[in-house]
Amino acid sequence: MYRQIVILTGAGISAESGLRTFRDQDGLWEEHKIEDVATPEGYARDPELVEAFYNTRWSQLHNGDVEPNEGHLALAKLEKEFDGELLVVTQNIDDLHERAGSRRLLHMHGELSKGRCPRSRQTFILKDPFGPAHTCTCCIPAQRLRPHVVWFGEMPIGLDRIQHALDSCDLFIAIGTSGTVYPAAGFVDTANHHGAQTIEVNLVEADRHSQFQYHLQGKASQVLPELVDKILKGQVISNSSCDVTDSLVLKSAN
Structure with a gap:
């Protein structure tokens, strides 16, 4: 059973709720x-x-x-029912995590x-x-x-707290983020270095150079409810127990 979890969320989870993103073609x-x-x-x-x-x-x-979607609600459920340490770090400046019920939350890029x-x-x-x-x-x-x-050229918020959480976590999940902008892009390396399992949830296929151990392709609103249920049941993600939904399979990126 996992005891310390860090979750990073990006624009993808908010886009499912209808929010325009800064970087997409219509952003x-x-x-x-x-x-x-x-x-x-x-x-x-x-x-x-x-x-x-x-x-x-x-x-x-x-x-x-705009309202929280099932992905936001699943993370709020995890916070409520998980008896270990949990920190949700979001790159999003909206308040959809709060509306869903998340409180162990850090907005590293500020708040709209x-x-x-x-x-x-x-x-x-x-x-x-x-x-x-x-x-x-x-x-x-x-x-x-x-x-x-947080604008370009400014320091993200709470990096010391994030670093401390990554140093001691045993599970790191990144959701709906491109993973190309630092310092967030380096979080997976830190988690891997300290022996955590690392999972990416994204609409696009895993990059062949991805540092994540596992990749879930699909919408956060569809993937997260079942992934959260597995975590709450004490099921550790492994190659022998990788099915998350009937149509989505957790695949090793290595």
Whole structure:
């Protein structure tokens, strides 16, 4: 039975709930240059443009029909019923994990629903989209809040905590992430180095150079409920017990 689990989630799990992703062919990056909307320099040049960029996604998240899917709910179930250590690390800035019930959660790239004081770094919940009226209450004079999002050139949040969890985990699962952007791309190497089993859940086939021991191809909403049930039953993933669904088989990537 696993005792310490680390799970990394990426854009794929949120895309199943209808959220547009930044990097897909129809994603928001195509409407703007990355350096204009996702860097500190871009924000310094034109804060209104950057705010409008994130307000578009904020509105979709809060005013649309976006809800947690079965993948989010499965991870919340795992947290509730698993009696070992669990940490969900998400690269997503939405709040779908929280809505599903996850609490042992770390947003390494920030949160769309929060603004941050540029001076004190204190965060504040946003109940409506960004605008000049959003200022902090921690400084005199009050500072205009910036999106609580990690931009290119900035350090991801909670790396020390993530590193500690990876050093001691016995199972690492990455879900719906390209695995190409560091430092998250290196998490599997750390987990492998410390003897953990490593599983990738993704829509695309496993890359032949993948460092994951096992690969599950399919939607997170379909794969995770059964994978979570196996974990909660104390079934350790192995070559002799690799069936997860009738149509999806856990395959070694090596």
